[in-house]
Amino acid sequence: MTPPRWIWQQPTWPRFTWDGTALACPLRDCQQVQGRLLGMAGAAAGDLQAEDALDTLLSNIVDSSAIEGEQLDVGSVRSSLARRLGLADEAARRTTAHAEGLAELMLDATRHADAPLDLARLLQWHRWLFAASDELLPTRIRVGALRGSEPMQVISGRIDRPTVHFEAPPRDGLEAQVDDFIDWFNASRQDSALDPLLRAGVAHFWFVTLHPFDDGNGRLTRALTDLALAQAQPQAIRFHAMSASILADRAGYYRVLEASQKDGLDITAWLQWFLRTLHDSLTRALHRIDRVLAKARFWQAHREQALSAEQAKVLNRLLDGGERGFEQGLTARHYQTVAKVSKATATRHLADLLEKGCIRRLPGGGRSTRYEINAPAPGIPLPPCSMSTEDPKA
Structure with a gap:
């Protein structure tokens, strides 16, 4: 019998396992920094919170696209977000259908954490992601629908000698696999034995491995991760942009994904990378808010000058x-x-x-x-x- 090449070919897929002892330290670090972030964010003025939330959402959108090599019109996306958040945008500019769709997707993922996940919601996310797709893509994709019957592979190298980094599960039975993921995602939120931050890491890995769409799987996976993190702590997701930290280690991101997708069902290595990257994201936010508060204290001390x-x-x-x-x-x-x-x-x-x-x-x-x-x-x-x-x- 030929041994499984891909993780989804394992007989017990997708019953993931991990080493709780190896993850205890990085998980505790993330929890501690998250708690400090919430405490410091609560001390910031309301207007500062709103502006920081806007910048965080914008960073998540722009950096998630940059991971895939797409450069966005940052001003257009910012204007779309600002209008939806009810914030004045001094540099407001005309927005595009693409920017509007990305703003809708990000806000739905981060502001509607209590809404259940279902296939209809995922398909709507895909439509928002590819709003005005005729203008954006050289070839048409199935917008708002699961991928077609063609093999879904991630490849690089020469056309005549491609390197296959990953192959997704076959199209046959994909609906059932997506349904299984959605059922787990909704039920696991109430699982007291599964830490919410680990849940976000498992969700990220599982969904990106399914690769259910013709295109946009990475960006939707990161939006799904934002949703899971928002469900874990609604206030914290407003202040940190995980996509920025993933972009900072994009090579490491793809490397650990590829290695884990060719391995057995123990995803400890992936979760270690995920928690380390989440910690980086939270720490960046902590420093940013620390600077905001220090600035406010400075001007308060010198207000009479x-x-x-x-x-x-x-x-x-x-x-x-x-x-x-x-x-x-x-x-x-x-x-x-x-x-x-x-x-x-x-x-x-x-x-x-x-x-x-x-x-x-x-x-x-x-x-x-x-x-x-x-x-x-x-x-x-x-x-x-x-x-x-x-x-x-x-």
């Missing part, structure tokens, strides 16, 4: 950090560039900010004096159980 518009602009740049900050410190030349003032004015403004305690001088000499914001640096300590950065299938 008389500052010029140029000084406020530069301070906000410092507070925003990241790409918008000055990692090596602020110099008079930086100040000139950002504030668009003369060298003499920049020097005078910096001296005034130093006297008022808004900035502090960095140690060291050199040709240019450097400054940093005079506020506690945002910092999120690592949880006690550190996450491995090694690829479990390497």
Whole structure:
């Protein structure tokens, strides 16, 4: 007898197993960071929460498409989301049917967590994903319907010598397999023995392995994961974008999927990767909200200070950090560039900010004096159980 090549050929498919001991540490880390994220998000002002939720949803949409190599019109998608969330969008622009569909899909997955999953809902997601598909795709696909009878393979390499990375279950019996998945997805939400975060990881792996559509399986899988995470903790999903963390390790994502789909029904390696990536997503959100709260505290402490518009602009740049900050410190030349003032004015403004305690001088000499914001640096300590950065299938 030929041994199974693909996981779905295993006699007991899809009865997945995993090593609970190996997953205990990364699962605990995710739970701890998720709890801290919820606590910090609750301390943020309502308007900040709304803007952060918009940015998170936008990132999930854009990055999920980028994983598949599709570059979206970010402004159009943002405008579609902002309108649905009732938020003002200063850079509002004309939206497209594609952007509208993606916004509908993301909001349905994250805002309607209590609505049961059924085939009709999945098919609607597929229609939203491929709204205006005639304009987007070089060949037609079955929009809003399960895939056809052709073999569904993920391949790469030369046309005459393709490498088959994965082959999905055959079309015959696919409806029954999708129904089994949907039944499990709805019933498992009440399974107290299955941690909700592990449930999201199992759902992701199971659905992407079924590959039930001609196209869009990865994007719908990630939307389904967002739904599972929203069901686990509705507030937390508003603040972290898992697709961004998957995109950051796209090669690792495909590598562990391929290895796990060719293996037995023990999916411990996949779940380790999933939890590590979820932890990264939650930690990124934690740092982002920490910066927002630090910025609010800074301006509250200096609310009585008389500052010029140029000084406020530069301070906000410092507070925003990241790409918008000055990692090596602020110099008079930086100040000139950002504030668009003369060298003499920049020097005078910096001296005034130093006297008022808004900035502090960095140690060291050199040709240019450097400054940093005079506020506690945002910092999120690592949880006690550190996450491995090694690829479990390497």
